[in-house]
Amino acid sequence: GRWAEAIGLLREMPRQGVTPNAISYGIVMSACAKAGRWAEAVDLVAEMHARGTVPDVINYSAAIDACAQGSRWKEALDLLREMPEVGLTPNVIAYNSAVDACSKTGRWEMAIDLLREMPKKGLSPDVISYSAVITACGRGGEWEKAVDLLGEMQARGIVPDVISFNTAINACAHKGQWQEAVDLLREMPTAGVSPNLVSYSTAVAACEEEGRPKEAAVLRREMMRAQEAVS
């Protein structure tokens, strides 16, 4: 990737008499995050402190995301917990990034803990918070919790989008719950959400893996019709 080049340019700036600011660091940290270079991102936060360039909430969120992409949940949580110590108030994005770190490493319980912690800190979990936690539950094989959370968010007035449904469908699919997966797919239009290719593909896979070729074929036909309607 271009993360190494980005760090190189960051190093070049002072030599040209330019002082990198929080945004300069943020751009580099984002590149590190996309490449999963968590250690570099964490180092950059420390470097900012050392050089007196105060990291902001976005810098921390980017570093937390880098830890998530690098599958480092402990380091992600360390950064989240460090924020108040340096005078920063974590926002929903910082939490969501930490949730993703837990999700990618199978820590679904920790992901739920973070979701529950948000309101206690005056934050309102958003559609991404819930979808990320649903993904975490799905990866942990907790399909019932995933479905519960989809219901919970709606009960709290958070409008699920296509990704929220897809993550829940996937949670069911991975545990062989083909009927539940199809039920969720059927609920989508009622909730004002149009199933997309991912929605159908996931439900089709669930049916096929569980020996329901008829159901799978019906969904495939619908999927093709829906795709034609898009074009």
Place this chain on the structure above:
RNA sequence: ACCGCGAUGCAUGACUC
């Protein structure tokens, strides 16, 4: 003063790293 530049969530596969 105003504006512009950096952060978060889905299936399968491929590719890049």
